[in-house]
Amino acid sequence: MARPGKVVQDFAAAVADIPDGAVIAFGGFAGPGTPYNLTRALLAQGAKRLTCIANTTGGAQQPRMPDIGMLVENGQVAKVVCSFTAATRPSDVLPFTRFYEAGAVEAELVPQGTLAERLRAAGAGIPAFYTPTAVGTELAEGRETRAINGRDYLLEYALPCDIAFLRAWRADAAGNLQFRLSQRNFGPLMAMAARLAIVEVEEPILPAGALDPDQIHTPGLFVQRLVAIPPAPEGLWTTRRQERAR
Numbered sequence: 001m002a003r004p005g006k007v008v009q010d011f012a013a014a015v016a017d018i019p020d021g022a023v024i025a026f027g028g029f030a031g032p033g034t035p036y037n038l039t040r041a042l043l044a045q046g047a048k049r050l051t052c053i054a055n056t057t058g059g060a061q062q063p064r065m066p067d068i069g070m071l072v073e074n075g076q077v078a079k080v081v082c083s084f085t086a087a088t089r090p091s092d093v094l095p096f097t098r099f100y101e102a103g104a105v106e107a108e109l110v111p112q113g114t115l116a117e118r119l120r121a122a123g124a125g126i127p128a129f130y131t132p133t134a135v136g137t138e139l140a141e142g143r144e145t146r147a148i149n150g151r152d153y154l155l156e157y158a159l160p161c162d163i164a165f166l167r168a169w170r171a172d173a174a175g176n177l178q179f180r181l182s183q184r185n186f187g188p189l190m191a192m193a194a195r196l197a198i199v200e201v202e203e204p205i206l207p208a209g210a211l212d213p214d215q216i217h218t219p220g221l222f223v224q225r226l227v228a229i230p231p232a233p234e235g236l237w238t239t240r241r242q243e244r245a246r
Contacts, residue, residue, distance in 0.1 A: 006175045007205055007226050011041035014198050014227050016045045018163060021078075024192040025119065026054040026068060027076065027166040033183040035165040037200045037229055038235040039066040042076075042165075049078045053161055055186065056084040057096035065236065069095035071104055079106040083115050109139060109244075116189055118159035123192025128157045128207075140219035147195065164194035168218075171201045175220030184217055191222040199224040 010013045015038060018024070022061050023044075028034030043066060048197060050071065057080055058067025071077050073095055075234040080096065085107045088092050099105045110118065111133050121129055130153035134140050144155040166187045169180035179187055191197040208220075 001196050005173060006220070006224060007173055007228075008198075009227075011037050011200070011227055012033050012044065014038065014225050015041045015047075018045060019044065020048045022047060022163055023048070023051040023053065023161045025161045025164040025186070025194060026052060027053065027164065027185060027187045027190055029182065029185050030056050030067070031057050032181065033167050033185050033187055034065070034067075035167045035198075035200050036065050037227070038065075038165040038167075038198060039068070039071070040236065042235050043070055043074055045072075045078065048076050048165065051078055051079045051081065052077055052114075053081045053159060055115070056082055057094055059087075059092075059094070061092075064095075064114065070095050079108065081103050081108045081110060081115070083110055083112040085109055111139075114156055115159070116186060118156055119161075119186065119189040119193040121158035122160040123189060126158055128155055128199075130154065131156055138160050159193060159239050161190070161194045164190040164197040166191060166197060166199045168201050170203045170206065170211065171199060171223075171226050172206040172208050172220070173221075173226070175199075175226060176216045177201075177218040177220075177221030177223060178211060178215055179217050188218045188222075191218050194222075196225070197223045198227070199223055200227050200229050202229055204228060 041196040168177040170178040
């Protein structure tokens, strides 16, 4: 029997079987690489008690694009693991912050480099590692530290996840991915750390083998589902190519 393909017809189908309690990593820096379409589909799907892993929970600007903050507002999130639990400007208040301060959702603050390394460790099969980052700060209180060669290091554990939501520039039907510029950010690491990587793709999905092997940033081995982003208004944050074609 032939194996099923990785290309999924739409975003609703791509997230339909995500269960309550899933641990989901979201790529992106609140801009490039952010899987807005998959996030919107998850809002509609309604899975509850989620743990969300990301650089940040979203922005404070209006109008807002779909983000983790909206999932929190929708009562779908139990915990967030991220590098920024608050806005970078005091004048901005993230929607997530209000729920966290009210005790409605749990948050784990992780330095950005440590977050990336915890994801990489999970993908590489490394259960834990030591890092000097956060030693002597509130983040290290009550946690194991160890002196190595005269310097203190904090024990950090790998961060495996059930699912990764990613956004890529190009892909082929085998799941090989190319990211464009800073769009790459956490994408390759999250794909490795997840049991199921779901990717929204900006360009039309190419036949398997059509991408130059030297230009592939994430091998298809780590990708299970692909969805081509349709032109606006169905697709969010469409590419310039799609806008010209309208």
